[in-house]
Amino acid sequence: xxxxxxxxxxxxxxxxxxxxxxxxxxxxxxxxxxxxxxxxxxxxxxxxxxxxxxxxxxxxxxxxxxxxxxxxxxxxxxxxxxxxxxxxxxxxxxxxxxxxxxxxxxxxxxxxxxxxxxxxxxxxxxxxxxxxxxxxxxxxxxxxxxxxxxxxxxxxxxxxxxxxxxxxxxxxxxxxxxxxxxxxxxxxxxxxxxxxxxxxxxxxxxxxxxxxxxxxxxxxxxxxxxxxxxxxxxxxxxxxxxxxxxxxxxxxxxxxxxxxxxxxxxxxxxxxxxxxxxxxxxxxxxxxxxxxxxxxxxxxxxxxxxxxxxxxxxxxxxxxxxxxxxxxx
Amino acid sequence: xxxxxxxxxxxxxxxxxxxxxxxxxxxxxxxxxxxxxxxxxxxxxxxxxxxxxxxxxxxxxxxxxxxxxxxxxxxxxxxxxxxxxxxxxxxxxxxxxxxxxxxxxxxxxxxxxxxxxxxxxxxxxxxxxxxxxxxxxxxxxxxxxxxxxxxxxxxxxxxxxxxxxxxxxxxxxxxxxxxxxxxxxxxxxxxxxxxxxxxxxxxxxxxxxxxxxxxxxxxxxxxxxxxxxxxxxxxxxxxxxxxxxxxxxxxxxxxxxxxxxxxxxxxxxxxxxxxxxxxxxxxxxxxxxxxxxxxxxxxxxxxxxxxxxxxxxxxxxxxxxxxxxxxxx
Numbered sequence: 001x002x003x004x005x006x007x008x009x010x011x012x013x014x015x016x017x018x019x020x021x022x023x024x025x026x027x028x029x030x031x032x033x034x035x036x037x038x039x040x041x042x043x044x045x046x047x048x049x050x051x052x053x054x055x056x057x058x059x060x061x062x063x064x065x066x067x068x069x070x071x072x073x074x075x076x077x078x079x080x081x082x083x084x085x086x087x088x089x090x091x092x093x094x095x096x097x098x099x100x101x102x103x104x105x106x107x108x109x110x111x112x113x114x115x116x117x118x119x120x121x122x123x124x125x126x127x128x129x130x131x132x133x134x135x136x137x138x139x140x141x142x143x144x145x146x147x148x149x150x151x152x153x154x155x156x157x158x159x160x161x162x163x164x165x166x167x168x169x170x171x172x173x174x175x176x177x178x179x180x181x182x183x184x185x186x187x188x189x190x191x192x193x194x195x196x197x198x199x200x201x202x203x204x205x206x207x208x209x210x211x212x213x214x215x216x217x218x219x220x221x222x223x224x225x226x227x228x229x230x231x232x233x234x235x236x237x238x239x240x241x242x243x244x245x246x247x248x249x250x251x252x253x254x255x256x257x258x259x260x261x262x263x264x265x266x267x268x269x270x271x272x273x274x275x276x277x278x279x280x281x282x283x284x285x286x287x288x289x290x291x292x293x294x295x296x297x298x299x300x301x302x303x304x305x306x307x308x309x310x311x312x313x314x315x316x317x318x319x320x321x322x323x324x325x326x327x328x329x
Numbered sequence: 330x331x332x333x334x335x336x337x338x339x340x341x342x343x344x345x346x347x348x349x350x351x352x353x354x355x356x357x358x359x360x361x362x363x364x365x366x367x368x369x370x371x372x373x374x375x376x377x378x379x380x381x382x383x384x385x386x387x388x389x390x391x392x393x394x395x396x397x398x399x400x401x402x403x404x405x406x407x408x409x410x411x412x413x414x415x416x417x418x419x420x421x422x423x424x425x426x427x428x429x430x431x432x433x434x435x436x437x438x439x440x441x442x443x444x445x446x447x448x449x450x451x452x453x454x455x456x457x458x459x460x461x462x463x464x465x466x467x468x469x470x471x472x473x474x475x476x477x478x479x480x481x482x483x484x485x486x487x488x489x490x491x492x493x494x495x496x497x498x499x500x501x502x503x504x505x506x507x508x509x510x511x512x513x514x515x516x517x518x519x520x521x522x523x524x525x526x527x528x529x530x531x532x533x534x535x536x537x538x539x540x541x542x543x544x545x546x547x548x549x550x551x552x553x554x555x556x557x558x559x560x561x562x563x564x565x566x567x568x569x570x571x572x573x574x575x576x577x578x579x580x581x582x583x584x585x586x587x588x589x590x591x592x593x594x595x596x597x598x599x600x601x602x603x604x605x606x607x608x609x610x611x612x613x614x615x616x617x618x619x620x621x622x623x624x625x626x627x628x629x630x631x632x633x634x635x636x637x638x639x640x641x642x643x644x645x646x647x648x649x650x651x652x653x654x655x656x657x658x
Contacts, residue, residue: 033630033631033632034631188637189634190548191522191523191621191629192548193520193522193546193547193548194520194546196629199629199630200629200630203630203632203634204630204631204632204634207632207633207634208632212635213634213635214634214635214636214637215621215622215630215634215635215636215637216621216636216637216638217522217523217547217579217580217621217638218522218546218547218548218580219519219521219522219547219578219579219580219583220579220580220637220638220639220642221583222580222582222583222586222642223579223582223583223613223639223642224637224639226582226642226643227639249548250546250548250549250552251546251547251548251549251551253551253552253555254548254550254551254552254583254587257551257586257587257590258583258586261586292520292544292545292546293544295624295625296624296625296627298625300520300525300528300529301362301528301529301532301533301544302362302363302533303362303532303533303536303537304536305518305532305533305536305542305543305544306541306542306543306544307543307544307545308517308543308544308545308549308553309545309546309549310549310552310553310556313549313551313552313555314555
């Protein structure tokens with residue numbers, strides 16, 4: 001944490017995967033808010049499964065990816081450096097293919113570069129990878145705590161902030177910090193159908209850290225904005241482009257259009273990257289329609305009804321008031 | 330039906346309340362799509378209950394209101410004309426107070442005027458009310474079938490139409506008519522959280538009458554529009570104003586803003602009224618938060634989370650491309 005600012009109270013969603021021995025404990029976000037449970041992951045295949053099944057998401061995916069390399073290293077005491085490198089490359093391939101919108105390869109390629117450099121220079125691959133990842137994660141943690149502080153500074157007494165989906169602990173922690181400074185705040189969380197991250201995760205962690213939060217249907221964004229009930233929008237991002245466009249959970253785009261319509265400042269937390277030029281180049285994951293057509297295992301339609309579930313949408317940079325960035329690569 | 334046009338196949342949602350003797354059978358829309366069941370209503374109090382609990386909605390409410398008068402008349406063989414008038418006034422009061430956004434009084438006041446005129450001119454109140462309501466309903470039925478025909482004419486081969494909430498049979502019947510004329514059509518139905526009218530009612534009746542329908546989350550409207558997957562929007566309305574503003578299920582307003590953003594024609598089915606000047610004068614019903622915070626009886630949040638559920642929002646006339654009107658009063 002830069003300076004001598006007070007550390008905020010931590011949300012479980014801020015750091016949702018922890019390596020213990022040869023088991024990676026991954027927070028099962030699908031069980032929240034009913035249970036705070038961690039899924040034991042002991043192999044790359046299991047890591048891919050928790051990502052594909054969206055047991056973890058957003059920053060959790062990033063943590064799972066990096067920790068899976070640490071896990072595989074810890075399980076490979078008997079391998080030569082070259083064999084370990086091959087193993088890590090197989091891990092990379094499996095992870096990269098798990099979901100299309102999140103830029104797994106941007107992270108996995110760094111790990112492979114460390115391993116390859118070590119092999120090329122006759123150094124210890126294990127040490128290179130472990131030190132690299134641990135240093136990297138420590139840096140990310142520091143930067144995310146710094147971003148929490150910046151969000152807290154952005155929040156002003158009297159604000160009524162609308163957020164969509166979930167920003168993995170940061171907004172709730174910033175709210176907690178700002179309230180400790182005496183700021184009076186209110187939050188609107190959208191439900192975020194079909195996966196309900198707003199209802200299950202965001203409203204839960206905000207109230208858990210003492211914030212005043214109201215849930216609305218995704219349909220009510222235009223209504224609360226036109227009634228003057230919102231004065232700031234803060235959302236996260238799953239992927240950013242060189243030109244400032246970004247992808248986030250589906251629904252973010254229409255919230256940005258509405259914020260623009262009403263002159264409400266729209267802020268986004270980003271991990272800037274130059275690897276994709278513009279939003280149109282981001283591959284959008286189309287998830288299985290069954291995830292839309294059922295709700296808590298109950299079928300919500302009857303007869304021959306198709307479902308279309310784009311997981312993300314793209315917000316053009318023109319609609320963004322300001323970005324609060326973290327550099328992860 | 331005007332001219333010699335073929336009658337469309339009827340959707341159960343087109344005429345969801347039927348009087349049989351002294352029982353009004355009201356389609357239980359909350360059971361659709363699982364069951365096609367009718368709730369027996371035998372008193373004004375029971376009628377108010379099915380309206381408040383949203384067992385019926387939109388056009389169904391209108392039918393329940395008028396049929397409740399017929400029901401009370403049929404149960405009042407022994408009353409004098411004046412006593413019957415007093416009874417109908419009590420019925421009026423109970424119905425008017427059931428839900429704020431739907432203009433019950435615009436309909437109930439007509440019935441009371443018929444009854445009062447009959448008393449004033451020494452005529453049979455029973456006959457005046459029964460003939461008045463039956464004639465009125467026959468006229469509404471004719472006009473609604475005419476509107477179905479107009480919607481069918483509006484639909485062009487190749488159209489991909491987005492709709493929100495449910496327009497009580499008319500869109501599905503229009504789709505059926507248009508398809509019989511050889512037009513190829515596709516429909517997107519929004520889920521319409523929190524009450525899921527799009528998932529439960531609209532997608533069900535569209536596919537039931539042979540239309541090709543895809544369900545999307547309310548969050549995906551901006552996404553499908555920006556991807557060029559929609560070329561028309563058709564929605565209903567719960568209440569219209571003299572200046573063309575109208576109220577409809579919450580979420581309609583943001584869809585109108587998005588349609589405008591993308592230059593997609595936005596059509597609304599209205600029941601024009603001069604009784605309210607502009608949208609700002611429409612009282613918006615705020616429904617109980619528990620209807621938002623639970624889903625199929627499952628609580629979707631934990632801890633101290635409030636819910637805010639405005640049932641409707643208002644679309645300003647500037648965002649409307651054209652209206653397809655029916656005159657009900």
